[in-house]
Amino acid sequence: MPEALSIIVIETDPERAGLIEDSLREAGSFEITVIPETTGLARRISEINPDIVLVDMASPSRDMLEELTLASGPLERPVAMFVDRSDDGATKAAIDAGVSAYVVDGLRADRIKPIMDAAIARFNMVQRMRTELETTRRALEERKVIDRAKGLLMKARGIDEDAAYALLRRTAMDQGRRVADVAHALVTAAGLLS
Amino acid sequence: MSGVPISVGYIPLVDAAPLIIAREIGFAEEEGLALTLNAAPSWSTLRDQLMLGRLEAAHMLFPMPIAAALGLGGFNTRIDILQILSHNGNSIGVSRALADRMRAQGYGFDFADARAAGEALIAGASGRLRIGVPFPFSMHAELLYHWLGAIGLSAPQDLDVHTVPPPLMAEALAADEIDVFCVGAPWGSIAVENRVGEMLLPGTAIRANAPEKVLAVRHDWAEAEPGLTRRLMRAVWQAGRWLGHERNLLTAAELLARRDYLDLPPELIERTLTGNLVISPRGEMRSVPGYMSFQTGAAGYPWASQGALVAARLATRLGLSREEAMASARAICRTDLYTRNLADLGADLPEAREKIEGALTAPGAIPAIQGQVILPSDAFFDGWIFDPFAN
Structure with missing residues (x-):
């Protein structure tokens, strides 16, 4: 059994963060950290050194995560935006649900999938609530x-x-x-x- | 509004003006387009929406399509640059604590001399400079690396450059996370208004007529929809020409200020458009001709050499092949579409696709297909030039 994946959820609203955290826990056993602050975001992420970072696409702080993808970025391990190459359905569903994921290189798709599914479902609901x-x-x-x-x-x-x-x-x-x-x-x- | 529906994404900044004007003054409608403008929360989200086909076109930082061509960030989708929307308009600012130290050391904040400002900045810094830019692939980052590199800091090793989205810049300054910031309008003025920072230099002081934002589309869309591409380019180009007339700037400021767009006081936007800026919370004013400019002459022409310049710099910083990067960047600068689609509107059309960047210290005439093409100075403050033809 591989080690539990470490997931960071960036979300300023504690209620929404709680909902997302709950649904991830239902999907499997992960180490989940919620970062509610935008100050020092890059530093906090590099301290935790996660496998996956989930961020609300409507949040302006998302641009801070783009630098994680650079070789000179703050993380030791290379990170890329999650793109489902076999069929970009999952990626499109994520974008439409308003969640974007950054994953470390080499993480197998079958380990990411349940997390993305849970995140997509939850973000869909959160977004609907927000629109209403x-x-x-x-x-x-x-x-x-x-x-x-x-x-x-x-x-x-x-x-x-x-x-x-x-x-x-x-x-x-x-x-x-x-x-x-x-x-x-x-x-x-x-x-x-x- | 009637016409073919077309969705264009933008970030609520003053330099989104050509898109807003294309819609509000009716240039889009004249071209038979029903233009919908969608404000995006971040550059990365705007890029993803464009790449995945949620938008037909987008307002983008010049280096973003270049980065995409180099496989940096987002999905593997080719984005083309149809035309340049605006030149310059960025400003560099410092925290008030750093400004006070610089002033105590005798610096006068002339908002003009890049070398003096950089030296004063280095002298006033307490340790490694921590700098916030809006996006890793931005003219803001390019200007800073060039500027501080030219006065002796080695970039990127001596600098801590981080992405801080402009709406969060004030927070980052207050939390002492950054000392310096480079932002597009109106964020410099907002930092001054909120008393969290002071402006040190306009982008024009580092490079005259540096391209800033572009009109970007998916390559596949431009190929599949040549008619719509043409109409969109014409509407936006005419909006840029309209913005080039000083008499229209007051109207432009009022339109941009609306709740649907920037939702800011029109005076603040007008100060940017006319280059009359308040640089410190004490109300000091500086006038910068051409602080931000739209369509004058051949300004919208997407020079392939400019793409190559940015690609070469990105490649050098990130350890990629310079030659390959430059070739990919050249391909996405669609000078061909510019020439084909804008000729009968009377656009100035240069003959070449590339020029030596930074070579003009005064306005100069160049060979033209149409019109008399006189380019304004595009000089860097330190006289640096980029020769795209050199090996």
């Missing part, structure tokens, strides 16, 4: 701004709520902008004038 959260947050924010804009129009022009909304909508259509953007401009302007 972001969409909901934005919708709520926009609705708040539109409500404030409606309130301003009702007060300033003595019209009712439906008329205020119709006015916002018409203005947005005339200017080729979104209702939320027109509302935002109105609220900002009102803030400046008051």
